Amino acid sequence: xxxxxxxxxxxxxxxxxxxxxxxxxxxxxxxxxxxxxxxxxxxxxxxxxxxxxxxxxxxxxxxxxxxxxxxxxxxxxxxxxxxxxxxxxxxxxxxxxxxxxxxxxxxxxxxxxxxxxxxxxxx
Numbered sequence: 358x359x360x361x362x363x364x365x366x367x368x369x370x371x372x373x374x375x376x377x378x379x380x381x382x383x384x385x386x387x388x389x390x391x392x393x394x395x396x397x398x399x400x401x402x403x404x405x406x407x408x409x410x411x412x413x414x415x416x417x418x419x420x421x422x423x424x425x426x427x428x429x430x431x432x433x434x435x436x437x438x439x440x441x442x443x444x445x446x447x448x449x450x451x452x453x454x455x456x457x458x459x460x461x462x463x464x465x466x467x468x469x470x471x472x473x474x475x476x477x478x479x480x
Contacts, residue, residue, distance in 0.1 A: 359383040359455045359469040366451060366474030369443055373478075377438040379453030379471060390456045391429060391436040392467060395449035395476075402452070404462050408436065416460055421447075443478045451476050 365377040379391065392407040406417040408427040415427050426439040436453060451474055454467035461467060 359386045359389065361453050361455060361469055361471035363451065363453050363471045363474040366476045368477045368479065371443060371445055371478055371480050373443050374439070374441045375443065375476060377440070377451055377453075377474060377476070379436040379438075381434045381436070381455065383469075386434060386455065388457070390458060390461055391427070392454045392456060392461060393425075393427060393436075393438045394452045394454060394464065395447075396452070396473075397446075397449040400449075402464055403449075404464075405438070405451070407456075407460055407462060409460060414460055416462065440476070443476075445478045445480045447476065448478050449476060450474065 360382045362380045388410045393405040394402050396402045406427045408415045412429050424442045429436040453471045455469040456467045458466045
């Protein structure tokens with residue numbers, strides 16, 4: 358089992374930045390890719406980005422490419438989502454998730470999920 362807890366959400370003005378954290382624990386937190394997803398009101402959960410276990414590979418949705426950056430510190434079992442140049446359309450609940458796949462981009466490839474943290478971007 359892998360237990361995930363997100364933090365760092367909040368209210369920010371358009372153009373601002375936030376950094377989300379995802380703290381992981383559990384015996385099987387090893388060699389897992391970590392992804393970020395989001396769900397806006399009345400919309401389906403959307404892929405944001407993913408980072409490989411080693412941190413050498415990342416992949417982002419076109420909607421956030423160049424603005425969001427995922428990083429991880431395996432010694433501290435933490436994954437980060439740095440969000441810059443935020444837009445009102447980035448408003449959503451953000452979830453981190455763990456997967457035993459290499460670079461998973463679909464919801465179905467993820468085995469473990471956090472509870473989410475709210476990000477609200479005002480215009």
